[in-house]
Amino acid sequence: MEDSEKTNQIVVLLIGPPGSGKSTFSDTVMRSSLRPWSRICQDIINNGEAGTKAQCLKMALSSLKEGNSVFIDRCNLDREQRSEFVKLGGPGIEVHAVVLELPAQVCISRSVKRTGHEGNLQGGRAAAVVNRMLQSKELPKVNEGFSRVMFCYNDADVEIAVNTYIKLGPMDTLPSGCFGEKKSDTKSQPGIMKFFKKASDIIVEKAEEFLPKVGTARLVLVDLSHGSKILSLVKAKASQKNIDSARFFTFVGDITKLRSEGGLHCNVIANATNWRLKPGGGGVNAAIFKAAGPDLETATRVRANTLLPGKAVVVPLPSTCPLHNAEGITHVIHVLGPNMNPNRPDNLNNDYTKGCKTLREAYTSLFEGFLSVVQDQSKFPKRSNQTALSDSGENIKEDSERNKKYKGSQDNAVTNNMESGSLEDTRDSGKKMSKEWSTWALALHTIAMHPERHENIVLEFSDNIVVINDQYPKARKHVLVLARQESLDGLEDVRKENFQLLQEMHNVGLKWVDRFQNEDASLIFRLGYHSVPSMRQLHLHVISQDFDSDSLKNKKHWNSFTSSFFRDSVDVLEEVKSQGKANVASEDLLKGELRCNRCRSAHPNIPKLKSHVRSCRSQFPEHVLQNSRLVARPET
């Protein structure tokens, strides 16, 4: 590394309203950092008084000339305000953004509390100022010119970000890309606000309908975030309809800590789950499964394996479960909403009418599930009916003791996860059109049928399979294992009777992985199928995870191997064995954003993505690490 070409200075734009902790952030880093920093604070730049943007720019330039990295400590809340600071970047100077997205109330109370603050923004005016600033806020994007953007939503995130910069020595660099951003991008889903409005109407309507039926029980709508649109809409609607706010109310907090942190005594919580009823997804579902531990999964399996949109399933928690003994939760009701995520298979594609219908159904199923719990608890133990709505019903003894202890009533907390639109569903799209194949798409089929005519490209073949190098490899090593059976065009055609063949393809793939790793032990592989292949004839991709190839040129290439459009062979085998066919994902996934296959950071275009991927040494995502989806040699 030549020191002539690398100076590695950084301009960090701190982005956040007054009270978000910008000054604290830079001060904390500067106190412990080995790298020379300057803090450029517009509030004090003018001999201790507030100054101008121009003064900040001037001072930033001179600090950079002296060889310092700089913190730009001003609100920087919109793109225009940031643009001139972004231009400070250049050879040897990267521009980063650190976004301090703390709850508005936190920022306001901090601004109010500080007395001699440099910005002189104390007193009651603080709330007005912060709120006004937040209204016109534009979050930064990498394509604004930042080589790195990092989002912080709470103190823990801030601490991580501070440490990231403290640890950064004078010659170190940080991976480029966008980190930590919550994807609640309402702008990218047109009509979503309208849907929120409608959704909140449905929630209130259903709550109103069920309240008289559930005796003294109360219903609570919970959301983690203070800025929750749904929560404020529901609140407004409920008071407008004169619903008893002691019986139905909203609550901001963590649904897995309602008792310990929120002081709310709920027996039953609703979980906005996924169709597989499995942990994960990152939202409330992941949080609830995590808090409940393996008990919840086991108890869930007893009731159901999958769930249709609009349905709910009541799962009693064993007393060993941490959610039960620490938080007093006796039941989790899993409920599946409509699938509005355009990146998911079988989504409703902005069909909000259908979405609302499913949502209404979901709340009906949920409340009926809750009703069955309440009835079981108040009457004699009985099995509730097996309804079309869900596989519910459980024998729970009345617990008057608990009711006394907790001053009466039971709360049913209903979370909401519509804002991320992360719910998915499982329904088959059904009919498969017999596809017309273009001539170019027949190449693999031809080779599979007559491998002996293509000796030059065929690596090996047997009665059942042919192995070839991918003609346009998308990574250092990329081979295809073709099925030789005539009727198998792609993954969608695979059935139980093909299990043996799939197993053989998988084993042959593993054999080639082994060969490649004998040459280079650092190569890491995945084996899998494209959900919807472009070329005819079922083929298994055996591909190293470096994606270091000039043939990888566009978004479709990238996403076809790194999104869930790529179906790992191990999962396909498992699904074919258990369900008789494999799940296939939607082609919409190919249009999704570009994310690193290791650290999942987002990148604005293919060249930037590839340059990031070349140097990213992050561990692979949890999902990929499990179930032998990744084939790697142990590190030596």
Place this chain on the structure above:
DNA sequence: GTTCTAGAAC
């Protein structure tokens, strides 16, 4: 000006 994407043709 250059870089990058996306759509049509094959």
Place this chain on the structure above:
DNA sequence: GTTCTAGAAC
């Protein structure tokens, strides 16, 4: 699937 290229994005 790739190649080519117009024009969008930078």
